[in-house]
Amino acid sequence: MENPRNEDSMNSHQNVFRSPRGSFASSTHEVDVADHGTALKSRGLHLYYGDTHALKGIDLEMPEREITALIGPSGCGKSTFLRCFNRMNDMIEGVRVEGEVVVEGMDVHRPDVDLERLRKRVGMVFQKSNPFPMSIHENISFGPRMTGVRGRGRLEELVERSLRQADLWEEVRERLDDSALDLSGGQQQRLCIARALANEPDILLLDEPASALDPISTAKIEETLLQLKESYTIIIVTHNLQQAARIADRTAFFMLGELVEYNDTMTMFTNPRQAITEEYITGRFG
Amino acid sequence: MRGSETVSGSFVGRRKGLPSGTPGIWTTALATLAILLMLGALLWIVAVNAFGWFWPARISEIVLDDGTVRIGEIVAREPIPAAGKEVAATVYRVKLKTGNRELTRSDFMWIDEAAIAARSQSEDLVRIVRSEYGDAFGRIVGAYRDDGAQVDINSPRALEDFLETGEEWRRENRRLENERDQMRRPLTRLEERLDLLERSARAGTPEGAQEISALEDTVAVEAKRLGPRLEALLEDHEGNAQRLMRSRIVLAAGADRIDVPLANVIEVVWSNRLGFLSRVAHAVREGVLFLFTEPREANTEGGIFPALFGTVLLVLLMSVAVVPLGVVTAVYMTEYARPGLALRLANQAVNNLAGVPSIVFGMFGLAFFVYQVGGAVDQAFFADKLPTPTFGTGGVLWASLTLALLTVPVVVVATREGLLAVPRNWRDGSLALGATRWQTLRRIILPAAMPGILTGLILAVSRAAGEVAPLMLTGAVKLAPSLPVDGTAPFLHLQRKFMHLGFHIYDVSMQSPNVEAAKPMAFATTLVLLLLVILLNLTAIVVRRRLRRAYQGQAV
Numbered sequence: 001m002e003n004p005r006n007e008d009s010m011n012s013h014q015n016v017f018r019s020p021r022g023s024f025a026s027s028t029h030e031v032d033v034a035d036h037g038t039a040l041k042s043r044g045l046h047l048y049y050g051d052t053h054a055l056k057g058i059d060l061e062m063p064e065r066e067i068t069a070l071i072g073p074s075g076c077g078k079s080t081f082l083r084c085f086n087r088m089n090d091m092i093e094g095v096r097v098e099g100e101v102v103v104e105g106m107d108v109h110r111p112d113v114d115l116e117r118l119r120k121r122v123g124m125v126f127q128k129s130n131p132f133p134m135s136i137h138e139n140i141s142f143g144p145r146m147t148g149v150r151g152r153g154r155l156e157e158l159v160e161r162s163l164r165q166a167d168l169w170e171e172v173r174e175r176l177d178d179s180a181l182d183l184s185g186g187q188q189q190r191l192c193i194a195r196a197l198a199n200e201p202d203i204l205l206l207d208e209p210a211s212a213l214d215p216i217s218t219a220k221i222e223e224t225l226l227q228l229k230e231s232y233t234i235i236i237v238t239h240n241l242q243q244a245a246r247i248a249d250r251t252a253f254f255m256l257g258e259l260v261e262y263n264d265t266m267t268m269f270t271n272p273r274q275a276i277t278e279e280y281i282t283g284r285f286g
Numbered sequence: 287m288r289g290s291e292t293v294s295g296s297f298v299g300r301r302k303g304l305p306s307g308t309p310g311i312w313t314t315a316l317a318t319l320a321i322l323l324m325l326g327a328l329l330w331i332v333a334v335n336a337f338g339w340f341w342p343a344r345i346s347e348i349v350l351d352d353g354t355v356r357i358g359e360i361v362a363r364e365p366i367p368a369a370g371k372e373v374a375a376t377v378y379r380v381k382l383k384t385g386n387r388e389l390t391r392s393d394f395m396w397i398d399e400a401a402i403a404a405r406s407q408s409e410d411l412v413r414i415v416r417s418e419y420g421d422a423f424g425r426i427v428g429a430y431r432d433d434g435a436q437v438d439i440n441s442p443r444a445l446e447d448f449l450e451t452g453e454e455w456r457r458e459n460r461r462l463e464n465e466r467d468q469m470r471r472p473l474t475r476l477e478e479r480l481d482l483l484e485r486s487a488r489a490g491t492p493e494g495a496q497e498i499s500a501l502e503d504t505v506a507v508e509a510k511r512l513g514p515r516l517e518a519l520l521e522d523h524e525g526n527a528q529r530l531m532r533s534r535i536v537l538a539a540g541a542d543r544i545d546v547p548l549a550n551v552i553e554v555v556w557s558n559r560l561g562f563l564s565r566v567a568h569a570v571r572e573g574v575l576f577l578f579t580e581p582r583e584a585n586t587e588g589g590i591f592p593a594l595f596g597t598v599l600l601v602l603l604m605s606v607a608v609v610p611l612g613v614v615t616a617v618y619m620t621e622y623a624r625p626g627l628a629l630r631l632a633n634q635a636v637n638n639l640a641g642v643p644s645i646v647f648g649m650f651g652l653a654f655f656v657y658q659v660g661g662a663v664d665q666a667f668f669a670d671k672l673p674t675p676t677f678g679t680g681g682v683l684w685a686s687l688t689l690a691l692l693t694v695p696v697v698v699v700a701t702r703e704g705l706l707a708v709p710r711n712w713r714d715g716s717l718a719l720g721a722t723r724w725q726t727l728r729r730i731i732l733p734a735a736m737p738g739i740l741t742g743l744i745l746a747v748s749r750a751a752g753e754v755a756p757l758m759l760t761g762a763v764k765l766a767p768s769l770p771v772d773g774t775a776p777f778l779h780l781q782r783k784f785m786h787l788g789f790h791i792y793d794v795s796m797q798s799p800n801v802e803a804a805k806p807m808a809f810a811t812t813l814v815l816l817l818l819v820i821l822l823n824l825t826a827i828v829v830r831r832r833l834r835r836a837y838q839g840q841a842v
Contacts, residue, residue, distance in 0.1 A: 120720035143719035
């Protein structure tokens, strides 16, 4: 709505993810979910792993520059749902997707989508930290280098900024050329966040980023995410309900491949609409 | 009472007999020990036998009961097989390497110890390493210069000068031979062309005949131009050769007298005068010469350099061919091919390829590379030389490609294992950062699979370096006239035949005219082959360890 050229200009671009960044940034005002525009949206999303019906018609809109938490018991499909937005499910043999997955106004399954561009725009951090066996510097600059950013100065700048955003700069500035594998678990995970940020994405998908970390490292990551929310849309899958309560603006509760309830976090945790949601967040199962 | 009876249901107390499992553990330990012992014995036998080739043995002078004198190195001692009945005291006999083949027709002689009246190891006994007839043993009783003047053999200095003069003439002649070859090269080329032309189908036609006569004229002109210079050269060469033949050393071995012209003397060794350190120095020098000189006398003497060089070159060429082929195959099968029947079949095919007998690969190399591909290459690029084949005959290129085929399954399997061992989350991480599949493969997966690839290469090299059968069909020869690498363009001559350590061992120990004398040399060559394989492996293992260290920080 702030951007008057959105809808038309979007449709006029045949290859959206190859289009210049400017025309892509603020995309749609189709649904006004909050103070911000919608960054991510799914409509009637079904996903099958072979014969397994993993997602059963998910309709969900997630606003820009907020943190949305996806919660639910194991195997409820929340990670699968998350991976739809950067199409990481493509990697898995026998996956079939129906319905719409919309990132910044564009369906990611359109045939002219440039997958690399999409993934550059939608960063992802995995449950298990996965620094590459390279130096810290090479890890951070990996994404930009692969997607065509050239020039030493530009890369240095990206590395420093990303590390600062992930709150890691002070700890590693003296040893950027050391192996990233020598960092502690918490540092490695923040390195992975920095690595995703180096691509200058708009959206950050986090798949249980703190589940393998100690409480102090977890607190640091949460702090980092709260800062990042100022400029990024963050979707986080978490098993830790307190974590969702602490940092998320909105929370979606998944169960058995269905979206049970979606609301702002405060409401969700104090006054859930569904009985089953209440049972889950009060710890009666999970 | 209680202690003596076994309470049923209790798990305390001793059971009768051996604890179960113990004999099994012993068996496994013994089997392991047996294998280690066998490996140790293998290395020991090879090393000990090879050692004799380098270590200067003492020369003995043996006087028999009947007054005959024998001079030589004692190389073995064994009990005489008892004839019929058991003999009370075992009688031994010794094996003496007497050399002087032109007199005795054999290098060795068995002597009963019972028949020996006296033995001594006097310091003036010598071994002369000759370029003909093998070693000569005896005592220097005379030395004559080319003009017939006698050399004072009691003065070590005079003798040394004499030998040095001979060495100089020989060096000079080698230089002259080189010079002659250089000078004659244009003429040689013309003659080769003429020869080819005369044998070709065109020789019968009028144009062919015209061409031949024109070429003959050119050859004549060139020969006339080079004539005087060549003649002068040849004259010098001939002069030296004459002088070398006229200068001679006379050896006495018992009643025999042996004339050794300086032309044949490679080295005179006073073995009994050498102290321990000079023996070691001598052995080391012999070892170096062994590695870096050419063989002589139908491979029974001299060094193994061409074989060593051929083996290393072969393995290098094989590696250059097998790594890309194997890695690309493994990448396709692991990263791109859809799982299914076809992939399973391909996998089985690769595994079975590893079990095909190597001689079959040799036949394939001969039929496909040599005859088919080589024949086609000759038709296309070397038609002017036909019917003499260039690539259409065995050569180092075809041999190494054959070996590459032979070893490619090992590389494919090891690389696949390496690729599958790359953590999935690196792959996902890279793709999630917007890298393409190709970038992910090149930047993340292949570097991480490098230890696996190197393991494959190590196994391939080990196998290839020791493989002989396929080489016999594809280009290994007993004696190659020139190395596949030399100073004339294009420097690397892939079509040339080559010598190979494995084939050399077979040749020396089975096909040589003097198997007995060459036996230590066969062992020495075996030792070199073994060390070469170990060295190549160690290099790759060190590289692999370094690479692995780079990936060690990865938790879990």
